[in-house]
Amino acid sequence: MGSVAAPAVPALIRALSDSSPDVRAEAAEALGSLGRAARAAVPSLISALGDAHPKVRSEAAEALEKMAMNWGEGDLLLRNQTLESLKLRRSSAP
Numbered sequence: 001m002g003s004v005a006a007p008a009v010p011a012l013i014r015a016l017s018d019s020s021p022d023v024r025a026e027a028a029e030a031l032g033s034l035g036r037a038a039r040a041a042v043p044s045l046i047s048a049l050g051d052a053h054p055k056v057r058s059e060a061a062e063a064l065e066k067m068a069m070n071w072g073e074g075d076l077l078l079r080n081q082t083l084e085s086l087k088l089r090r091s092s093a094p
Contacts, residue, residue, distance in 0.1 A: 006037040016044045016060075021053035028056060032063025035070045042067070046085045 008030070015027035028048055031038040045067075048060035068082040 006034070009034065009038050009040055012038070013041050013044045016041075016048050021051070021056050024048065024051065024053070024056045025059040028059035028063045032059070032066040035067060038063075038067060042082055046082070049085065 012027045012031050012034075016024050016031075018024050018027070028045060031041045031045060042064070045060045045064050048056055049064075051057050051060065064082050064085070
């Protein structure tokens with residue numbers, strides 16, 4: 001689905017800032033399913049790790065994990081930054 005759904009990435013990134021936590025969580029989940037096509041969403045998903053709602057944080061973390069595990073060699077720096085953000089998020093979780 002990745003490259004076919006790539007045009008949806010900007011709208012999904014905007015949805016991560018929606019006033020509804022359900023919309024934000026669904027956007028994070030959808031971005032995670034797009035893999036490499038959603039690379040542009042990584043900074044927004046990392047920001048979503050600090051969302052006030054646990055469901056949004058959880059979906060953002062899952063999306064980042066899915067994306068990072070499926071990136072190729074050329075995305076090594078981005079993958080490492082993403083995994084480091086996830087590790088920091090987990091170590092600071094209550």
